[in-house]
Amino acid sequence: MTNPPLPFPSRKTDAHKGDVGRVLLVGGSRGMAGSISLSSMAALHTGSGLVSAAVPDRCLETVASFHPCLMTIPLADDAAGHFASAAVTEIAQQVDAYDAIGCGPGMGTSDAAIELVELLLQKSDIARVLDADALNALSKTNWGHRQSSKSGPLILTPHPGELQRLSGVRSSDREQQIKAAHRLAALHDVVVVVKGGPTVVVDAERKWTNTTGNPGMATGGSGDVLTGVVTSLLGQGMTPWDASRLGVWLHGAAGDRAAVKHGQAGMTARELLDEIPGVMAAYENRCI
Ligand SMILES: NC(=O)C1=CN([C@@H]2O[C@H](COP(=O)(O)OP(=O)(O)OC[C@H]3O[C@@H](n4cnc5c(N)ncnc54)[C@H](OP(=O)(O)O)[C@@H]3O)[C@@H](O)[C@H]2O)[C@@H](O)CC1
Numbered sequence: 170m171t172n173p174p175l176p177f178p179s180r181k182t183d184a185h186k187g188d189v190g191r192v193l194l195v196g197g198s199r200g201m202a203g204s205i206s207l208s209s210m211a212a213l214h215t216g217s218g219l220v221s222a223a224v225p226d227r228c229l230e231t232v233a234s235f236h237p238c239l240m241t242i243p244l245a246d247d248a249a250g251h252f253a254s255a256a257v258t259e260i261a262q263q264v265d266a267y268d269a270i271g272c273g274p275g276m277g278t279s280d281a282a283i284e285l286v287e288l289l290l291q292k293s294d295i296a297r298v299l300d301a302d303a304l305n306a307l308s309k310t311n312w313g314h315r316q317s318s319k320s321g322p323l324i325l326t327p328h329p330g331e332l333q334r335l336s337g338v339r340s341s342d343r344e345q346q347i348k349a350a351h352r353l354a355a356l357h358d359v360v361v362v363v364k365g366g367p368t369v370v371v372d373a374e375r376k377w378t379n380t381t382g383n384p385g386m387a388t389g390g391s392g393d394v395l396t397g398v399v400t401s402l403l404g405q406g407m408t409p410w411d412a413s414r415l416g417v418w419l420h421g422a423a424g425d426r427a428a429v430k431h432g433q434a435g436m437t438a439r440e441l442l443d444e445i446p447g448v449m450a451a452y453e454n455r456c457i
Pocket residue numbers: 200201202203204205273274275276277301302328329330331340365389390391392393
């Protein structure tokens with residue numbers, strides 16, 4: 170396996186849980202409680218000291234039952250089990266308490282989801298990751314064509330289908346998609362993780378290509394795990410550029426270990442998640 174592109178964050182001898190990142194994952198809906206649970210568990214296993222999941226009220230017990238170390242925040246939901254508009258006011262009062270926020274997996278693209286994403290876009294002093302339905306919600310706004318802006322620390326993690334919705338460039342045209350990602354990165358001063366085999370991380374000028382990962386990761390939920398990994402690294406104080414590269418490398422390396430143990434066809438996002446600690450332990454306190 171190749172070495173990580175940079176060292177993992179180290180902990181001071183007297184570190185307490187508040188020093189290593191309070192992170193919040195926002196998403197989920199009835200029928201998609203697993204997605205935000207995978208993101209939240211990934212954040213726990215990547216080293217965040219405190220992880221909370223803000224989910225539609227009716228999903229709370231399901232999400233909470235996945236991991237005893239996870240805290241859950243119930244938000245207002247509608248009859249279909251998606252966020253209702255009151256959820257936006259509820260979460261607005263809480264977001265400032267976190268070092269990093271990941272949003273989108275399983276969330277749907279209701280009007281409330283769009284409002285929630287608009288709220289997070291304005292929170293330029295908090296490090297944020299937008300994935301899945303947060304990106305699909307963004308595609309329903311004119312964000313990709315707005316005046317250029319300084320977004321603060323913000324990472325987008327689209328798969329090619331999501332990037333097509335955001336940019337209009339076909340998912341089959343990898344080269345033009347990466348150019349579109351550079352354009353979005355330059356317009357709003359963000360980092361874009363263009364997922365795939367291999368994943369490419371871009372900002373306005375730079376491009377980094379990942380060296381880990383395998384087609385066994387083409388299984389529902391692997392991207393949700395990445396959201397939690399990158400959010401966790403952001404919450405531990407890394408810059409968006411570094412958190413994206415290290416997170417993508419770690420996620421692929423965990424996928425590679427899962428494929429060795431379970432085979433590419435047999436592995437799921439759950440096994441990928443389970444391999445994250447082993448990869449990190451192998452590099453703990455090692456100078457690269
Ligand atoms: N356990 C759970 O709760 C899970 C919940 N999940 C949640 O489900 C929600 C929907 O998310 P999603 O990604 O499944 O669907 P969507 O956004 O419609 O994208 C698919 C479209 O994009 C296209 N496409 C082209 N290239 C592609 C590529 N390389 N990789 C992927 N797609 C590619 C693709 O083309 P096609 O396959 O038709 O060729 C198709 O048109 C979201 O909230 C997510 O978080 C999932 O995370 C799974 C586990």
